Amino acid sequence: MKSGAKRLLGRAGFDIVRSTNNLGGVDDFIPFEATMRAARAAGLSVGDHIDQVMNGTPGATQSTIDELSALGVFAAKPDTVLEIGPGSGRYLEKTLKECSPGRYEIYETAAPWANYLVETFGVVAQPTAGSSLAPTPDGSVDLVQAHKVFNTVTFLCASRYFFEMARVTRPGGRIVFDVMTETCLDPAAVRTWATQGGAGHGSYPAAMPRRTCVDLFATLGCTLEASFLAPMGIASTEVLVFGKGA
Ligand SMILES: C[S@@+](CC[C@H](N)C(=O)[O-])C[C@H]1O[C@@H](n2cnc3c(N)ncnc32)[C@H](O)[C@@H]1O
Structure with a gap:
C-alpha cells in the first residue's frame, strides 16, 4: 500500500x-x-x-498461569502489577482472575490494544518508549511480568528492560518473563524453527541465553526461584521466575 x-x-x-x-x-x-x-x-x-x-496452542495461556499459581506467585497477593507488552491482554485477563491488584500498569507499544485494555480492565497505560519504565518509581511493584515479548524484540531492547524490571520491583517482589533459552534450542528444535519457522520476519523468534539472565538478575539482587517450559508456536519458550531479595 x-x-x-x-x-x-x-x-x-x-x-x-x-x-x-x-x-x-x-x-x-x-x-x-x-x-x-x-x-x-x-x-x-x-x-x-x-x-x-x-496459534494452534489451546490452553497455552492458562497453563502458564496455572504454573505461576502453583509457584505461589498470586498467593503473594500482589497489590501492584506491571506488565510489558500485554498485547491482547490474554495473560492480563487471567492474572486478574488470580489476584486483585489495586494498580495494574502496562507498557504497550500497540496503541489500539493498550486503549482496549485500559477501557476493558481499568489498567493504567504508561508512556512506552523503547525499553524504559521511567514513569514507574523504584521498588514500587509487587509483580512485574512479560509474556512472549522478549522473543520478539532485539537483544538490546530486552536487556534494557531487564535492568528496568529489577529497578521497579520492590524487595520481596517477583519478576516473571519468558525467553527462548538454550533449554528450548536442542538440535531438533533448531531444525523445526529453520524448516517451519515461516519468513522469520523481524526479530521473532529471538534467543536469549538462560545464564545471561540468571547472572544478570543476580547482580541486581534477584534470584531465580523457578523455571518451566511453555509452548511457543511450533516449539517452546522458557518462563523464568525471579524473586527480589528483601
Ligand atoms: C508477541 S506479542 C505478545 C503479546 C502478549 N503478551 C501475548 O502473549 O499475547 C508482543 C507484544 O509486545 C509489544 N511490544 C513490542 N515491543 C515493545 C516494547 N518495546 N515495549 C512494550 N511492548 C512492546 C507488542 O505490541 C505486542 O503487544
Whole structure:
C-alpha cells in the first residue's frame, strides 16, 4: 500500500500493521480490529481465540498461569502489577482472575490494544518508549511480568528492560518473563524453527541465553526461584521466575 493511503487510513482509525505468519508469536503485533472481529465470530474471548485459532496452542495461556499459581506467585497477593507488552491482554485477563491488584500498569507499544485494555480492565497505560519504565518509581511493584515479548524484540531492547524490571520491583517482589533459552534450542528444535519457522520476519523468534539472565538478575539482587517450559508456536519458550531479595 502506498504510504499516502496508509496515512489516510491511519487517520481514519485503522491500524496498518504487517500481517504475521502467526506461528505462535509476532513481531509486528496482530491487527486489533480484525482479531476482535474474528474472536467475536468464533464466540471466543480474544485470548482464547489467539491460543486456539491463531496459534494452534489451546490452553497455552492458562497453563502458564496455572504454573505461576502453583509457584505461589498470586498467593503473594500482589497489590501492584506491571506488565510489558500485554498485547491482547490474554495473560492480563487471567492474572486478574488470580489476584486483585489495586494498580495494574502496562507498557504497550500497540496503541489500539493498550486503549482496549485500559477501557476493558481499568489498567493504567504508561508512556512506552523503547525499553524504559521511567514513569514507574523504584521498588514500587509487587509483580512485574512479560509474556512472549522478549522473543520478539532485539537483544538490546530486552536487556534494557531487564535492568528496568529489577529497578521497579520492590524487595520481596517477583519478576516473571519468558525467553527462548538454550533449554528450548536442542538440535531438533533448531531444525523445526529453520524448516517451519515461516519468513522469520523481524526479530521473532529471538534467543536469549538462560545464564545471561540468571547472572544478570543476580547482580541486581534477584534470584531465580523457578523455571518451566511453555509452548511457543511450533516449539517452546522458557518462563523464568525471579524473586527480589528483601
Ligand atoms: C508477541 S506479542 C505478545 C503479546 C502478549 N503478551 C501475548 O502473549 O499475547 C508482543 C507484544 O509486545 C509489544 N511490544 C513490542 N515491543 C515493545 C516494547 N518495546 N515495549 C512494550 N511492548 C512492546 C507488542 O505490541 C505486542 O503487544
